[in-house]
Amino acid sequence: MGPRSLAFTIFVHACALLLAVVILAPVAWLFVMSISPAADLSAKPLHWWPQEADFSRYKLLLSTVENSAGAAFTAALRNSIEVAGMATLAALAVAIPAGWAVSRTPSVGWSLSMVIATYMLPPVALAVPLYMGLARLGMLNNVFGLALVYLTILAPFTTWLMKSGFDTIPREIEAAAMMDGANLFQTLRRITLPLAMPVVATSALFAFLLAWDEFFYALLFTSDQRAKTLTVTIADLAGGRIADYGLIATAGVLAALPPVFIGLVMQRALISGLTSGGVKG
Amino acid sequence: MSGPFMTTRAWLLMLPLLGVMIAVIGWPLVDTIGLSFTNAKLVGTSGTFVGFDNYAKMLSSTNFQRTLYTTAWFAIVSVAVEMVIGVLTALLLNQEFHGRFVLRALMILPWALPTVVNATLWRLIYNPEYGALNAALTQIGIIDSYRSWLGEPGTAMTALIIADTWKNFPLVTLIALAALQAVPRDIRAAALVDGAGPLARFRYVTLPFIVGPLMVALVLRTIEAFKVFDIIWVMTRGGPANSTRTLSILVYQEAFSFQRAGSGASLALIVTLLVTVLAASYAVLVRKTAGSAR
Amino acid sequence: MLKTTSKMLLGVAFAGGLMMPHAFAETSLNALFMAQAAYSEADVRAMTEAFTKANPDIKVNLEFVPYEGLHDKTVLAQGSGGYDVVLFDVIWPAEYATNNVLVDVSSRITDEMKKGVLPGAWTTVQYDGKSYGIPWILDTKYLFYNKEILEKAGITAPPKTWDELSEQAKTIKDKGLLETPIAWSWAQAEAAICDYTTLVSAYRGEFLKDGKPDFQTGGGLDALNYMVESYKSGLTNPNSKEFLEEDVRKVFQNGEAAFALNWTYMYNLANDPKESKVAGKVGIVPAPGVAGKSDISAMNGSMGLGITSTSKHPDEAWKYVAYMTSQATQNEYAKLSLPIWASSYDDPAVIKGQEELIAAAKIGLAAMYPRPTTPKYQELSTALQQAIQEALLGQASPEDALKTAAENSGL
Structure with a gap:
């Protein structure tokens, strides 16, 4: 790269600063709202910074006293973790063998394309029969039922990621192990899977984030604390019937913490996942 | 090992995936197709066969046509803006400046924020009486009185698109940035020596490397945008005067609020068909541009 | 009047509890309310706690959604048998009755209720001559x-x-x-x-x-x-x-x-x-x-509490509905939502500090105009x-x- 003029350097820094503000300002405001007293939030002109930080809403939402607003929120938190966790594990369980099969036997690859094509289906196209089917099985308003539905959102992505990962592991390594007398599953378990561990981790992160974010099915298929997830809880709070904007913001901050934490800490893995599908596609 | 054995084994390994997909997606889809030819209610009566009545009724309704237009507008504008800003910010982040690694790390923030939280956040920002946007713009002096951002059909859609763009452009940035970093330095240096201007360098040196990944991002984002539900549900519920009601919201209303499962199913399938045609034509486009760019 | 009824219920519940302390399992009810400022979430939780204290064999799980989600949630929960008791708006009995969402409770309504509750309030829960619950929130603009x-x-x-x-x-x-x-x-x-x-x-x-x-x-x-x-x-x-x-x-x-x-x-x-x-x-x-x-x-912006047709515990659900709509409960929380009971409007404890509101309510509530009744x-x-x-x-x-x-x- 050639030497840059001073003007260009200034321009780049100014743009970078602007970008940083655009990205940070809304998130920062969400947090400020969550610790501002209600009066500050309905003041005109608006108070941009609370005179006194008020963390009471966090305490309120995270309390576990039975039959309280906090209990409802923590139940939703637990449901979100359970549903996203189960769906992620199940997605990996089906994606690892399927991804390996497609990687090693490309002639069956068309079936994976079909699976991935289901991504185009809008959830509303499946919602009515799914609703009726889950009702018949008694799995409405049930974390297992919801996790089962989520599995089908996660599995196409994770399988595709796993396939890309297996593609980078030479078959020769597997062949050598087989020659030493190991059977297929031993080979997979001892040789291939350890090598593919970074991809497994990336797939798991993606799957978890996707499941955490889901709203539509959760809105339709859950009705109370037994299965209602965080996204639905927050949408309920934001529905315009709560006068304390700070409480809505607090719920938002709490729901955003896990994925944002994962995003920031695991960023390398996530970006490699984001691009491995894209670059090769 | 022989070919047929490998193939059989591969199918066996794919069985769990295919089984789940057929049970939870394939079968409901077939069921939806069946429902769409009946006048079934959501709960109770399974309905009687009515042929193509539902389709005819939906396709000819002005509600559907308006909603289709609204959805297309949302999808096209938001995706276009996300692509442009995404590529520009990727070019920026590919420059050398202090703190660029921190900034790259920050880009993941909007993307990691749950969609519903994002929608909630922007709804609060746009609040007509106590929102941060009104406060900021009046204090800077850009507007002299508070506006109803989500209450006017003109600004409501724009406000939604801004909220959606803020969350989704970083995805494009990250994909484009990764691709940019794969551009060999010597090619760029050679172009510089040849005296190519910045625009020419972008068009002939950089673009061929990033167009493939960008196309994938474009397809994914367009499909997502056509299916959009969450952000609109939380921010406007389709208002004001249904100016932000998208197809998914319309299907929800028909099938669940009005409990008409039959016509709701037909509407959902029309949407599915639209998205499929769109994605297929994109796929053709991807193949063509990927071929010509290399 | 209902005070005695609820006391009786209370007594029955206690007696039952004493006679067979471990014979029957605890009944768990699920109730759907709306998140609002009148009868706020905290109020409903407090009322419910008082109810479960009086009826230790019944447990009530509460669920709150914004008004905009109340109808759809009720309808959608039919598939799972999710709720036993639901709050419903005056405009829904027609649809709920037609689609068999709520059970007809006409025969459960006591004479005391019939006489004590304002006649205008009853229209909130009625469709086609049948009652699908008890009015709970009596309200107008x-x-x-x-x-x-x-x-x-x-x-x-x-x-x-x-x-x-x-x-x-x-x-x-x-x-x-x-x-x-x-x-x-x-x-x-x-x-x-x-x-x-x-x-x-x-x-x-x-x-x-x-x-x-x-x-x-x-x-x-x-x-x-x-x-x-x-x-x-x-x-x-x-x-x-x-x-x-x-x-x-x-x-x-x-x-x-x-x-x-x-x-x-x-x-x-x-x-x-x-x-x-x-x-x-x-x-x-x-x-x-x-x-x-x-x-x-x-x-008429009133709302009622009803029992869903999928409830497996309609008797306990009715007990809960009766408690929540009782004059004692309603008088206690009369600051944000006025009672359905006629005599409450002359009760000094209810009127105190909100004379102006009561005066307006006496005129307004008598003239409530209905939104259309149609499925x-x-x-x-x-x-x-x-x-x-x-x-x-x-x-x-x-x-x-x-x-x-x-x-x-x-x-």
């Missing part, structure tokens, strides 16, 4: 006004007619006291229909005639014309078109509205100095009328909401907007 602002503007009495309201608002605006003196809840939601219905009642309009839409002419059209005129003249806060009731309350208690149309609950909240900047200056009267047509206007209410309402918003935003004339709504109403 009142006109709230800021006494201080009216005084500053030299206005001595709150408006008696809607035209007078416009004139007074204009005075306030002209004197520079407030830019936009009136606040309404006109978001694309049921809230807008409630305000519209109040005006329809003032103009003596009719929603349906022989089952066919009739709001596009006469009083129904006059009502929308009034809304549009008030909006266009700048007397109405233009943000009203995205307000729900809580937004109206915020604006009013911030002192940014001289007049506001809202439910009972706003009276005591806006008078609470911890919440409000206008505490002590809140005036309340029945919504105005129209000269030559009506003295006041009011609409297709959701569609009708959706079409009307769109019409109101289109007319306000100038996308269509009120005539055309209502005509289109009549065509799209599904009736």
Whole structure:
């Protein structure tokens, strides 16, 4: 790269600063709202910074006293973790063998394309029969039922990621192990899977984030604390019937913490996942 | 090992995936197709066969046509803006400046924020009486009185698109940035020596490397945008005067609020068909541009 | 009266509990309420706790959704048998009865209830001569006004007619006291229909005639014309078109509205100095009328508690509903939601500190005008909401907007 003029350097820094503000300002405001007293939030002109930080809403939402607003929120938190966790594990369980099969036997690859094509289906196209089917099985308003539905959102992505990962592991390594007398599953378990561990981790992160974010099915298929997830809880709070904007913001901050934490800490893995599908596609 | 054995084994390994997909997606889809030819209610009566009545009724309704237009507008504008800003910010982040690694790390923030939280956040920002946007713009002096951002059909859609763009452009940035970093330095240096201007360098040196990944991002984002539900549900519920009601919201209303499962199913399938045609034509486009760019 | 009933129930429950302490398992009920300010989540939880204390063998799980989600949640939960007790709006019994969502509880209603509850309240839960629950929230829209602002503007009495309201608002605006003196809840939601219905009642309009839409002419059209005129003249806060009731309350208690149309609950909240900047200056009267047509206007915004047809514990559910709607419970929480019981309105404990509200309620509640009773209410309402918003935003004339709504109403 050639030497840059001073003007260009200034321009780049100014743009970078602007970008940083655009990205940070809304998130920062969400947090400020969550610790501002209600009066500050309905003041005109608006108070941009609370005179006194008020963390009471966090305490309120995270309390576990039975039959309280906090209990409802923590139940939703637990449901979100359970549903996203189960769906992620199940997605990996089906994606690892399927991804390996497609990687090693490309002639069956068309079936994976079909699976991935289901991504185009809008959830509303499946919602009515799914609703009726889950009702018949008694799995409405049930974390297992919801996790089962989520599995089908996660599995196409994770399988595709796993396939890309297996593609980078030479078959020769597997062949050598087989020659030493190991059977297929031993080979997979001892040789291939350890090598593919970074991809497994990336797939798991993606799957978890996707499941955490889901709203539509959760809105339709859950009705109370037994299965209602965080996204639905927050949408309920934001529905315009709560006068304390700070409480809505607090719920938002709490729901955003896990994925944002994962995003920031695991960023390398996530970006490699984001691009491995894209670059090769 | 022989070919047929490998193939059989591969199918066996794919069985769990295919089984789940057929049970939870394939079968409901077939069921939806069946429902769409009946006048079934959501709960109770399974309905009687009515042929193509539902389709005819939906396709000819002005509600559907308006909603289709609204959805297309949302999808096209938001995706276009996300692509442009995404590529520009990727070019920026590919420059050398202090703190660029921190900034790259920050880009993941909007993307990691749950969609519903994002929608909630922007709804609060746009609040007509106590929102941060009104406060900021009046204090800077850009507007002299508070506006109803989500209450006017003109600004409501724009406000939604801004909220959606803020969350989704970083995805494009990250994909484009990764691709940019794969551009060999010597090619760029050679172009510089040849005296190519910045625009020419972008068009002939950089673009061929990033167009493939960008196309994938474009397809994914367009499909997502056509299916959009969450952000609109939380921010406007389709208002004001249904100016932000998208197809998914319309299907929800028909099938669940009005409990008409039959016509709701037909509407959902029309949407599915639209998205499929769109994605297929994109796929053709991807193949063509990927071929010509290399 | 019901005090004794509930005490009896209580006694029965205790006796049962003592006789077979471990013989029957604890019954678990699921109840769906709405997240709101009147009978707030905390209130409902407190009432429920009192109930479970009196009935240790019954456990009640509470679920709160915003009003906008109440109907869909109830309908969707049929598949899972999710709820035993649901809160329902006055407009839904027709649909719920037709689709067998709620059970007919007519035979469970005691004579005491029949006599004690205000006759107008019963219409909330009835369809086709059957009762599908007990009314719980008895409510109508009142006109709230800021006494201080009216005084500053030299206005001595709150408006008696809607035209007078416009004139007074204009005075306030002209004197520079407030830019936009009136606040309404006109978001694309049921809230807008409630305000519209109040005006329809003032103009003596009719929603349906022989089952066919009739709001596009006469009083129904006059009502929308009034809304549009008030909006266009700048007397109405233009943000009203995205307000729900809580937004109206915020604006009013911030002192940014001289007049506001809202439910009972706003009276005591806006008078609470911890919440409000206008505490002590809140005036309340029945919504105005129209000269030559009506003295006041009011609409039925009541809600009831019912038992779902999928409930496996209808007896326990009924016990819970009876407790929640009992006079004792309602009197205790009468600050934000007025009781359904006639005699409560003469009970000094209930009246104390809210004499003005009770005075307005006595007139308003007696004149409540119903929204149409039809199984297709959701569609009708959706079409009307769109019409109101289109007319306000100038996308269509009120005539055309209502005509289109009549065509799209599904009736």
